[in-house]
Amino acid sequence: MASDNTTPADFRRRILGWYRRRKRDLPWRRTSDPYAIWISEIMLQQTTVGAVIPYYGLWLKSFPDIRSLAAAPLRKVLKAWQGLGYYARARNLHAAAKAFVKHHGGQIPEEYDALRSAPGFGPYTTAAILSLAYRQPYPVLEANVRRVMMRLLGLHGLADGRHDRIISARLEELIARKSPGDFNQAMMELGALVCRSRSPLCPGCPVQGFCAAFAKGEQEIIPRPTKISYRKIEAVVGIIEDGGRVLIQQRPDTGLLAGLWEFPGGKMRRGEGRIRALAREIREETGAEITAPRFFMTVDHSYTQYQVKLHAFRCTFKTGTRPSDGARLRWVRLRDLRKFPFPSGSAKIIRGLEETDRPQGGRP
Numbered sequence: 001m002a003s004d005n006t007t008p009a010d011f012r013r014r015i016l017g018w019y020r021r022r023k024r025d026l027p028w029r030r031t032s033d034p035y036a037i038w039i040s041e042i043m044l045q046q047t048t049v050g051a052v053i054p055y056y057g058l059w060l061k062s063f064p065d066i067r068s069l070a071a072a073p074l075r076k077v078l079k080a081w082q083g084l085g086y087y088a089r090a091r092n093l094h095a096a097a098k099a100f101v102k103h104h105g106g107q108i109p110e111e112y113d114a115l116r117s118a119p120g121f122g123p124y125t126t127a128a129i130l131s132l133a134y135r136q137p138y139p140v141l142e143a144n145v146r147r148v149m150m151r152l153l154g155l156h157g158l159a160d161g162r163h164d165r166i167i168s169a170r171l172e173e174l175i176a177r178k179s180p181g182d183f184n185q186a187m188m189e190l191g192a193l194v195c196r197s198r199s200p201l202c203p204g205c206p207v208q209g210f211c212a213a214f215a216k217g218e219q220e221i222i223p224r225p226t227k228i229s230y231r232k233i234e235a236v237v238g239i240i241e242d243g244g245r246v247l248i249q250q251r252p253d254t255g256l257l258a259g260l261w262e263f264p265g266g267k268m269r270r271g272e273g274r275i276r277a278l279a280r281e282i283r284e285e286t287g288a289e290i291t292a293p294r295f296f297m298t299v300d301h302s303y304t305q306y307q308v309k310l311h312a313f314r315c316t317f318k319t320g321t322r323p324s325d326g327a328r329l330r331w332v333r334l335r336d337l338r339k340f341p342f343p344s345g346s347a348k349i350i351r352g353l354e355e356t357d358r359p360q361g362g363r364p
């Protein structure tokens with residue numbers, strides 16, 4: 001850090017004082033229940049605070065404790081997660097809850113190794129739960145903390161984990177032994193509110209006097225920005241109707257969007273027309289033949305490293321090789337679509353269907 005006449009105790013005093021005065025009043029900061037803290041920590045990974053708040057409340061109503069989560073069917077768990085993205089988080093929550101019931105009497109274990117071996121518990125989550133819920137002095141290292149520490153220490157380059165060894169060693173010295181949870185939250189809160197990736201608010205920073213980047217005027221160039229390159233995909237899907245029901249298909253249990261449901265379809269080939277691609281994909285995916293495809297809507301959606309343009313067509317099931325109601329194919333009524341967990345792109349199509357099929361009329 002920049003200054004020689006400042007100590008870890010000074011640093012702790014400053015950042016903890018700032019945190020206690022300025023922290024946002026968030027629902028998961030009003031509880032000491034390890035389960036509720038765990039849920040919030042998982043939801044907050046890769047999702048913004050504003051997006052998490054409504055999900056957090058609804059989740060705790062649906063699954064108020066570890067046992068209720070462990071006993072719930074996976075489909076209900078994925079449905080409660082729908083819209084938050086990165087569904088592996090929900091599957092890991094479910095698997096970990098089962099493990100805690102089976103091996104730890106329905107409690108989240110307090111020992112590092114036991115917790116670290118549970119599904120979804122990497123170094124960050126383990127440190128976060130042990131410090132926030134059980135007051136153990138494990139520093140957390142996530143994107144906000146990494147950025148703050150790189151600036152405080154004047155470490156140049158990408159915020160990609162190469163500097164983690166140096167940062168972790170420094171955090172071990174700095175962490176407040178009596179209130180490690182508050183210390184970790186303070187570091188993350190500083191990164192979220194003050195030491196932002198762009199335009200950090202250095203004049204209001206409680207640890208400005210410790211900051212090597214600020215001392216050299218380098219806060220804007222540390223860390224070096226990363227370029228995210230998205231892969232563009234164009235796909236077609238069919239809303240295949242037959243006697244008031246539509247055909248949906250469940251994705252495999254592993255891989256991208258595992259276990260979620262979707263309308264049958266897939267990627268268009270280069271130079272292939274949409275209708276031709278639709279018929280081909282549906283035949284390959286389900287064995288069904290369709291007729292009378294009508295364009296319905298196009299949905300743009302981004303997830304992980306993909307930017308997807310999804311063209312949806314309404315079409316009619318053609319008698320012949322009717323797909324069976326096997327485990328991964330279901331005929332469901334339109335109004336029952338909402339009972340199934342869909343990725344966000346498909347959920348937008350379902351909202352479009354609900355709007356279209358809603359009775360028109362009423363007062364002008």
Ligand code: SF4
Nearest residue numbers: 195202205211214219
């Ligand atoms: S002085 Fe600026 S760059 Fe340094 S830690 Fe504070 S907000 Fe971040």
